[in-house]
Amino acid sequence: MKIIDRKKNMFKLLQGEYVSVENLETIFSLVPSIDSIWVYGNSFESFLVAVVNPNKESLEQWAVENGVSGDFSTICENPKTNAYILGELLRIAKEKKLTGFEIVKAVHIDAVLFDMERDLLTPTFKKKRAQFLKYYQSVVNGMYKSK
Structure with a gap:
């Protein structure tokens, strides 16, 4: 085995597969409607989950086109929006030929950007995974219980 990422940013899923989350977050960040994403998994579960900060302009445009009304926070809480973001993550995963265990199966959309005030980011804007x-x-x- 060859480690190509920081050891602390890797974990093993229930089926024994090792996952490098920084690589996955980079791939999933290619989705135009996502500004930032935090991917999580652990050795007691067989799939990955994610918390997403959507791109406000892109998501509001999608909402107008798909009949989802309300302010930005309301749009983020809508189940249709959740399905749309999950579909976009699946689309990019297939495009980049990710394996099944690398695909996010549940997502939470947070309208509030990840920030240093909540101690989620370092001053150099790196994610503090334990704090997340x-x-x-x-x-x-909740995401693990819903699947």
């Missing part, structure tokens, strides 16, 4: 998990623990638990 602590902050979004109930959301992550």
Whole structure:
């Protein structure tokens, strides 16, 4: 085995596959309607989940085209929006030929950008993964229970 990423940014899923999340986050960030994404998985689950900061202009345009009304926060909470973002993640995963265990199966859309005030980012804008998990623990638990 050859490690091509930071060891602390890798984890093993239930089926024994190792996942490099920084690589996946880079790929999923190619989706035009996503500004930022945090991917999570652990050795007690067989799939990945993600928290997404959507691109406001892109998502509002999609909402107008698809009959989803309301302000930006309301659009982010809509189940149609969740299905759209999940579909876009699946599309880019297939385009980049990701394997099944690398595909995100559940997503939470957060209208509030990841920031240093909530201690989610370092001053150089790197993700503090432990803080993300602590902050979004109930959301992550809900995504795993819903699948």
